[in-house]
Amino acid sequence: MDRAAGRLADVLDEAVGVLVALMKSDTVQDAVRLGAAGKVLDYGMKLSEHVDLEKRLTALEAATSADAADTGTTDPDTWQDAA
DSSP states (O other): OHHHHHHHHHHHHHHHHHHHHHHHOSSSOHHHHHHHHHHHHHHHHHHHHHHHHHHHHHHHHHHHHHHHHHHTOSOGGGHHHHO
16 A cells, blocks of 8 residues: 555656646647646645644644643543643
8 A cells, every 4th residue: 555655646746737737728628627627626625634634633643642741641531630
């Protein structure tokens, strides 16, 4: 799975370039340009959501680590009681 993800990451920039080229092309049909623009918008929104979720997860993990360090336990049910 890691190998496949790596291969996908290697060609991701090229794939985005193809979509952008199609979107900006004056020689392709409007339906193709519209489809490419839609994909760029869709993937852009998904990327934004993933980046946001990653930031939120990182913050939660940091807070969990800090709470665990403060209380000496990894049981979140005890964190408020110990504070």
